[in-house]
Amino acid sequence: MSSRLVKISLPIWLTSIFGVLMIIEFFFPMPAEITATNTTLRSFVLIVSAAALILGTVILTIAHVRRISTRKPEWYYSIIYLIAFATTAVLGLSSVRETNFLWIYNNMTSPIGAALYSLTAFYITSAAYRVFRARNWNAAVLLITGFIVLMMLIPVGAAIFPPVVPIGEWIRSFPSSAGFRGMIIGTSLGTVGLGVRIYTGRQKEHLGIREERKEVS
Amino acid sequence: MSIVKKILDLDQRVIYLILFVLLAYPILNPVILPMAIQDYSKQAFNFADSIPDGSVVLIEGGNSAATHPQCGPGLTANIYHLLTKNCKLVFFSIGAEQAFWTNREIQDAINKLPAGVPAENGVNWVHLGYISGGESGVAALAANIRSAISKDYYGTLIDDLPLMKDINDAKAFSAVFWWGGSEGSIPYGVRQLVGPYNLPMSGSCTTNEVPNYSPYISSGQMKGIFGGVRGSAEYEYLLRVPGPALGQAMATNFGGLFWLVLVVVGNVLYFIQRGRGEK
Amino acid sequence: MALIIAGRMLALVALLIIVAAILFYMQRAFSGKIPSLRRLSAVDVIAEILGRCVEMGKPAWYLFGSVDMTTPSILAPTVAAFQTLAYTARMAARLGAKFFVPVNQGLAYTMANDIVQEAYRAEGKPEAFDPLGTVMYLPSGADRMYIINHMWEEQVAGAFFLGSWYHEAVIYTENAARVGALMLGGTDTTHNIPFLVAICDYSVIGEELYALGAYVSQDPTQSSSLAGQDIGKYFAIILILIGAILATAGASIIWLFKM
Numbered sequence: 001m002s003s004r005l006v007k008i009s010l011p012i013w014l015t016s017i018f019g020v021l022m023i024i025e026f027f028f029p030m031p032a033e034i035t036a037t038n039t040t041l042r043s044f045v046l047i048v049s050a051a052a053l054i055l056g057t058v059i060l061t062i063a064h065v066r067r068i069s070t071r072k073p074e075w076y077y078s079i080i081y082l083i084a085f086a087t088t089a090v091l092g093l094s095s096v097r098e099t100n101f102l103w104i105y106n107n108m109t110s111p112i113g114a115a116l117y118s119l120t121a122f123y124i125t126s127a128a129y130r131v132f133r134a135r136n137w138n139a140a141v142l143l144i145t146g147f148i149v150l151m152m153l154i155p156v157g158a159a160i161f162p163p164v165v166p167i168g169e170w171i172r173s174f175p176s177s178a179g180f181r182g183m184i185i186g187t188s189l190g191t192v193g194l195g196v197r198i199y200t201g202r203q204k205e206h207l208g209i210r211e212e213r214k215e216v217s
Numbered sequence: 218m219s220i221v222k223k224i225l226d227l228d229q230r231v232i233y234l235i236l237f238v239l240l241a242y243p244i245l246n247p248v249i250l251p252m253a254i255q256d257y258s259k260q261a262f263n264f265a266d267s268i269p270d271g272s273v274v275l276i277e278g279g280n281s282a283a284t285h286p287q288c289g290p291g292l293t294a295n296i297y298h299l300l301t302k303n304c305k306l307v308f309f310s311i312g313a314e315q316a317f318w319t320n321r322e323i324q325d326a327i328n329k330l331p332a333g334v335p336a337e338n339g340v341n342w343v344h345l346g347y348i349s350g351g352e353s354g355v356a357a358l359a360a361n362i363r364s365a366i367s368k369d370y371y372g373t374l375i376d377d378l379p380l381m382k383d384i385n386d387a388k389a390f391s392a393v394f395w396w397g398g399s400e401g402s403i404p405y406g407v408r409q410l411v412g413p414y415n416l417p418m419s420g421s422c423t424t425n426e427v428p429n430y431s432p433y434i435s436s437g438q439m440k441g442i443f444g445g446v447r448g449s450a451e452y453e454y455l456l457r458v459p460g461p462a463l464g465q466a467m468a469t470n471f472g473g474l475f476w477l478v479l480v481v482v483g484n485v486l487y488f489i490q491r492g493r494g495e496k
Numbered sequence: 497m498a499l500i501i502a503g504r505m506l507a508l509v510a511l512l513i514i515v516a517a518i519l520f521y522m523q524r525a526f527s528g529k530i531p532s533l534r535r536l537s538a539v540d541v542i543a544e545i546l547g548r549c550v551e552m553g554k555p556a557w558y559l560f561g562s563v564d565m566t567t568p569s570i571l572a573p574t575v576a577a578f579q580t581l582a583y584t585a586r587m588a589a590r591l592g593a594k595f596f597v598p599v600n601q602g603l604a605y606t607m608a609n610d611i612v613q614e615a616y617r618a619e620g621k622p623e624a625f626d627p628l629g630t631v632m633y634l635p636s637g638a639d640r641m642y643i644i645n646h647m648w649e650e651q652v653a654g655a656f657f658l659g660s661w662y663h664e665a666v667i668y669t670e671n672a673a674r675v676g677a678l679m680l681g682g683t684d685t686t687h688n689i690p691f692l693v694a695i696c697d698y699s700v701i702g703e704e705l706y707a708l709g710a711y712v713s714q715d716p717t718q719s720s721s722l723a724g725q726d727i728g729k730y731f732a733i734i735l736i737l738i739g740a741i742l743a744t745a746g747a748s749i750i751w752l753f754k755m
Contacts, residue, residue, distance in 0.1 A: 133487050
């Protein structure tokens, strides 16, 4: 089979046919055979997504092996990755609920994950001091609104300044909600647009294919 | 260099150290201060409380290592609440790590239950584990559970679990709780469970994501939401079952006030600097 | 048996209108009538940032945020970010700015690498593209420390934060602000838009990111898709107005959602 058929045409046709089947099933009552087919297709998605996890891990491992073999800058960190990967893989495959694997997860993986996420708190605090400035009217409105909503969210905020609670809840329920509603509508329309572009084969980036375009100067 | 500029150029490590102390002290030495309950949390609590005793409830456990500290106690409180109402609970997760943390939170809740409250795996609750595929996985689960998964988190066949005998799709559930952590996955539940199956839904997310979901609450698609550590603390407070979230929420008092002070001081100094014509 | 499942008629009508509008504009675009998009100020900002980098002799960084080529909600802004990357890389090559693009996903890395390499070749400066250094694959998680440290080391003068941004937006943008970089930020991830708007010097919000990508790439598919989506927005506005009037008048509109 030609490379273009297998890499481009076939995936696009499969995506379009199965996608449209799913959409039709959502809106119209279908015979049992179609519903059973769609159920099977959804199972395929689950299997393929799970397999993608393995694929991602393999690709990452290959990338690190290449870094070591070509002695790229700071290649020794890749050795640490390989040791960590091999250890957790062996322990996890032997039994994922055994003490050894869980010890690694509880004492290394999860504290590191929590610590990385916690960095945000420190950075946003220094950002508050250095960067959040009322440079113009828009920024001033953003700051004042954020101030009121944060006061509302802090447990003692209501004790310090009681009106902040009804004002903050009003801001959250009405203007903020309205703004986010607009964003959600826009993003949802963007997703529909993306679907149309993919089903009609006009967009192929998800297949790793990019077509030459003329850019504006 | 003027004094204003010197203060504005304060080394960020000083700010980090002060923040660390302000957050660590109340966690290590809990200080309970008065706390008003937010409207969204009240709605979510009242919704959970209004679920008829003995109902079958679907729960998505989406906390990971990063969000377990803030939203995990809330899910633990939710499980405690529903088990004490004799509800039957079916858990699932759309992430592999999240399935692990959901199991932790289930065990934490069971350990807190008063004597005599039944909490037998397979009879009172089932943890289906990780369902891959993201939103597609949720759609598959909602349409036909056995097409999405054949064994639970512990490796037992679903058909061997007494609770799952008459449950095979979303129609079997009375309500759904979506504890999405920072997955951003609450819209999956709204689109795949609330929309097609009219399941009433509530849940939780990190504090910064609450505004994202306020349109769903205004429209009635969600019945309130517990936001971050404050939401978890409020759930514990309303249930009268103190837990780790209350201590952490108190820590956010100090952290939040510090943040506000920094914003005010930074802007005041900025305007002084601007007034003097400095850069 | 009903023709359409109860409660889904309105959604079906909306979907058909939006899809028909997008297909209509796409058809027109491919027969030469490309919808015109207004020029966003961000286009000039790109030139300003790169110009500053050239003057100061410091690099410009282009960051994508979270990248996942299989999740629709992340794919759409990532594609827009790729399109803007092509334009930005070309301008960087033309002006002679040092350019660096860290990517934390394998497929996106190969695409970004191709895009930037093409851009340098199109400007006649293939030798300025460093195959190991201009575009770099940094696995998610490990990228954080690398980016923070190297932003300080290299004293980045300009930074672009375009794509699907989550909590890492705060960390990187605050770091870049401290280093003194001029920044353009843009995402459609609603809860992170405020961070980017507050911290970055310039920002594009939500759909402006798609519009920026469509404008600079002159892509008929993207432009026509945006035009079709605008029809969807008009439809939503009309529904909102009708619903608001009816609800204010006390009329029940629940029947509309049960059809």
